[in-house]
Amino acid sequence: MRKRPRSDASRQYVVTGHYEPPADVPRPAPAPRRRRRIPRWAWIALIVAGVALVVTAIALVVSLVMNGVQMLTARPPAVGTAFVAPDESKAARAAAAGGPADELAAAEYLAAQPTAYWLTPEQDPIGSVGPRILDIAQEARESDAALAVVVYGLPGRDCGNHSAGGLDEADYETWTTQIGNALRSVRDVKKVVVVEPDSLALAPQCGNVAERVEQLRGAIGRLTGTDTWVYVDGGHSNWLGPDAMADLVRQVVGPGVRGFATNVSNFNHTYDEFAYAHELSERLNGLHALVDTSRNGAGAPADGEWCNPPGRTVGDPSGTYGDDVVDTNLWIKPPGESDGPCNGGPAAGVWWPAGAVDLTRDATR
Template identity: 45%
Template sequence: MSRLIRTFAALALLGGLGPLAGCSSDSEAEETAVRGPAREAAAPFWVDPASPAAWQADDFQRHGREADARLLQRIARQPTAIWPGGDDPGPMMRAATEGARKEGRTALFVAYNIPHRDCGQHSAGGAPDGAAYRQWIERFASALGDARAWVVLEPDAVAHAVDGCTPMEYQAERYALLSQAIERLKRQPHTRVYLDAGNPAWISDPARLVEPLGHAGIAGADGFALNVSNFQTTDTAKAYGHKLSAALQGMGTKHFVIDTSRNGNGPLAGDHSTAWCNPPGRALGTPPTLRTGDPLVDAYLWIKRPGESDGQCRGGPAAGTWWPQYALGLARDAHG
């Protein structure tokens, strides 16, 4: 199973566009939904004003595609995770933390640079070796400073080791790197860390994850993340998370977060081996919130950036490339 790598060069370009202009609704009620006190309490995370969705909504508005612009505002006005890339993640991260600080919000990041990433599939890449990864994590952590931040650590890294996609010869180093990354990130005074634990359709028995997560340092993390870039329903992920948390009791009570970015219609029926890659008919899920109604679920988050391709499948562009047609479909099919 694969995930996407983000198009960081595109984001860097978009970063110069400044706040979204011309794509906000004329409706006062819609503006209140974006900036009002209810949203402040529900999702204290920073919204990137120069995200691909924000840029696209602005472009649609300028070209008279007002209905499409309104659809993409459903994505643009929500906080989504930043996936810093390149040898030095610092500049992108500092821009985000500074933006969040000015608004009194929390920045949301994904660290996704583990060596031998994604088993050479659509999101292949990562640091060339362990030494390079340690240096990268040091830069990542340093860029956080004393900002309030949540970090989802290395989607797929543990699950790929469990399912055997990552060769055995790399697994000991991988677990050590993850454990060291958690320790380094937790030195930052206001950083929370959630180690990725795959999704219920991938490693169906959560007991198989307990020992690997232990080797990867879950005891030092705030918890784990589920459903990153996937489509499992919130209820399915929540039930799975409770089982995994109970199985991890020897390492402390571990809370978890769920990626709800694209799970509004659940997973595509059929072959699980291909259902993760740009499946049709999917929808945006529950917007990011801390109000989960479950003491073990710290948040529903949009960790995956809705509208970015999973890879060159079903007519999609390369992994991580912004795909406006797919983004429109997610927004159009969203409930509510």
């Protein structure tokens, strides 16, 4: 059988295994490729997933911000802590009222100093005390500062001395409950609470230690909460000895108590109060402390006078000092408020222009 000669194209296929038609032979057009449409359900799933991703990212950012705020407020007070200077202070009210130049200068200076605000049932009664805390908390929030308050309304307060008063048992429970509820509602501000100055150190003299302990433990339970740093009465270095004072403090401390406050409304040098705080802390398993430096710039008078002694001056500003025991110093007693009707002063807690001028004579020159 005679073989047909192979074409150039067939020869190419034999050699290369790939057929290419001659250049003069028209090539068929490729079949059009069909575009696949994404189902509607897939689009919906993609959108939902995208929205979920955005929401998750926003939630993460918010969580990080809130955790950052909580970390800042959850830290105890320390050197450098900024405390609010309350607009409601008596110094601020005196400054707003005006008066002679020296009295106005003293009031304006003291109104600008970060100082604890004293909650008393006479000034902030049941029904008003909660809103008062919220107002001060808002001021602290706006100034990026910590809130510091003193709770001072115990039944039989001050054992009938110059600061006598307070509430009966039932009203005291209601009042401190309202304070605690307001404090717990504030979550973005550091809160420092000094509970009933002099209440423990005076108890042996008043003969009501057991009653005081019960009252204070109840109040502490109602006041404590998240990011609230509670300090009980610790007396001062020229009063009860560290052993006696530690025995009293030990009876009231429990969960939620950060430590004790010393030198409240007194004049002892900061160095002496730090040493005393360390002695107390050693007896109280490392409990921490605050030291009041509001009026100790000239130290305590030699005669031991505690009621409006002349010649005193304001001390170092809040947040200046601290160590491993003393969280920091704080102006707890508002300078310019009288200790009582003694040495020319008015009733306890009343604004005393002449006393304010004397205390700030070096600071306002």
